[in-house]
Every structure is written in C-alpha cells, then in structure tokens.
Amino acid sequence: MPRVAVYNIQGQQVGEIDLDDYVFGGEVNEAVLHQAVVMQLASRRRGTASTRTWAEVSGGGRKPWRQKGTGRARAGSIRSPLWRGGAVIFGPQPRDYGFKLPKKVRRLALRSALASKVREGNIIVLDDLKLERPRTKDMVAVLKALNAGDKALVVTAAREANVELSVRNLPGVDCLIPAGLNVYDLLAHEKLIVTKEAVSRIEEFLAPVEKQPIAGEA
Template sequence: MPKVALYDMSGKQVGDIELNDNIFGAEVNKTVLHQVVVNYLANQRQGTQNTKTRAEVRGGGIKPWRQKGTGRARQGSIRSPQWVGGGVALGPKPRSYRYSLNKKVKRLALKSALSSKVLDNELLVLDALSMDAIKTKEFAKILSNLNVDSKALVVLPEKNEVVIKSASNIPGVTTTLVNTLNVYDILNHDKFIVTKDAIAKIEEVYA
C-alpha cells in the first residue's frame, strides 16, 4: 500500500496515511487516460456553430444572366458558394458531439489518474480543511504553507461554501467534491490536495 504524509493547514506533517492500493497504486494506463480526456472535452462542446447554405442566404432568386451567348460561365444564382456573399457549401451545422464510454473504462482512468499523482509526488493529504469566514487571503496562506505555487485541485468530502468561495478568486485553484471528481481536472492541475475524509469517501466509492 502506498503511504503518504498527512499535513495540517499550517503545513506541518502530523503523521502518515496509507492509501488503498487498488485506487492509488494502480498501473497508469495512458491509453485509457487519453480516451477519457478526449471524451470529456467532446462532451463539453456546445455544438452551436452554424453556417448558411445557399438555400438560407437572402437573395439570389433570379438568374444573374442568360444561359448562353454572353461569353461568361453559366450561373444560376448569385448566392451559389463560389460567389462573394453566397452560401457555404459544406460548412458546420448545429450538432451534438457527445458520446459515452463504458463505466469500467471511466473507473480505470480515474484510478490511473489518482495513481499518477501519487507516483509524481503531487498528492497532498490534509487532516482537515475548515475556515471560520470567507477570506481569500487565509486560503492563500494555507496554500503557501503547503508550498503550493502552481495549479491546484482541492477535493472536499462535502460542500463547504466558506472554503469554496475563499478559493474561488485564486488563479489556478479549483475546488471540487468527491462525487464530481473527473479525470480531466485531476490531470489538468499540478497539485492534488485532498482531505483525509475525502480520501475515505474516494476509497469507499471506487475500491
């Protein structure tokens, strides 16, 4: 079982914590990680881009000149794709980019992402994370105590408005809950900060 240090909010090590080997000690599968990240980004796309075809562009109802005898190429409409101001021949239309992956693939990718954070020494476990009032400066001090000066994902066991709002104005810092944890967010942040209670919940759900 992988063992990591347990810190308090002052940055002092108060002990060690053993992590579940099936979740935090799994083999990192880069192929599955790539599949899940691509799926996540595709599902975020709105798919609202739209171009007008020649049927949708205003005008062009009359033939610009007669078919034969002018010496020019035959034309049927000034709204054909080759004309300036004409319709787009094969442009994008509104569509959904969503597709689904198997639950086993998603679960494997999450375990791989969590294990990669342990292997790269980017996992920080706190014994507790609580604040009395919404203060960005106080939360920034906690990060400074932990020597976090890069993008960080803070995982909470349950919703805590004080902590979430205190962290919301710090660039590069994102807060999330155990039940909304996703592979993209884990890999997109340099540090993975999680409370001891959140670790217990993650192990309970994914073990």
C-alpha cells in the same frame, strides 16, 4: 499499499494513512487518460458554428442572364456557392461534439490519474480543512504551509462554503467534492490536496463493484 503522511492546515505532520491499493496504487494507463481528457474537452465545445445552405440564403430566384449568347459562363442563380454572398456547401452546422466512454474506462482513467499523483508525490492528505471565514489570504497561507505551489486541486468530503469562496480568487486553484472529481482537473493541477474523509469517499466510489455497498443498505 501506498502510505502517505497526513498534515494539518499549519503544514505539520499529524499521522499517516494507508491508501487503497486498487484506487491509488495501480498502473498509470496513459492511453486511457488521453481518451478521458479528449472526452471532457469535446463535451465543453460549444458547437455553434453555422453556415447557410442554398435553402437558407435569400435571393437568387431569377436566372441572372440567358443561358447562351452572352459570352459569359452559365449561371442559374446569384446565390451559387461560386458567387460572393452565395451559399456554403458542406459547411459547419450546429452540432454536439460530446461523446461518452464506457463506465469501466472512465473509472480506470480516474484511478490512473490518482495513481499518477501518488507516484509523483503530488498528493497531500489533510486531517481536516475548515476555515472560519471566507478569506483568500487564509487559503494562501494554508497552501504556503503545505508547499502546494500555485496550481492545486482541493478536494473536500462535502461542500465547504468558506473554502470554495476563499479559493475562488486564486487562478490556479480549484475546489471539488469527490462526486465532481475528474481526470482533466487532476492532470491540470500539479498538487492534489484531499482531506482524510474525502479519501474514504473516493475509495468507496472507485472500489471494485463487488465491494461497493448495495443501494438501500447501511
């Protein structure tokens, strides 16, 4: 069972926490991580490329010249794909590039990404993260005290408006809640900064099915 230190926002160690071995201590499955990243990036593609087929181009209703006797190649329309300004055959059309992976694969990918952060020593657990006001300078001071660098993903148990606004102007830093945690953001940021309460939420969400609470039960 992985054990990591717990810090306050001043960068001082205030305790330790045992992370769930099933969620944070498993093997890192690189193949599944790759599939999850490809899925997320494919879903972000706009898919708006469009070309006009013969049914969509205008003009070309009249045969440009007679079939024989001109010495030129046979032509039935000035909108042929062989002509400038003509139609496009098998060109791109608007489409959705997104696809879905099975739920078990997505959850495995998320656990693998979290395990990679623990294995590399790139997870920082905070006792709590609250700011008195939305101020980028204050968030920079917190990151500096934690030696988090300039590429960090901050995860809080619930939405913290002051934290989100303070992070917004930092190009390499993002803020999420456990429900929005995803593989791409975990891998795109070097450090994972997560509060103790958020750790509990993540462990509850990614726990084995038989250990998850039944809907409606306290």
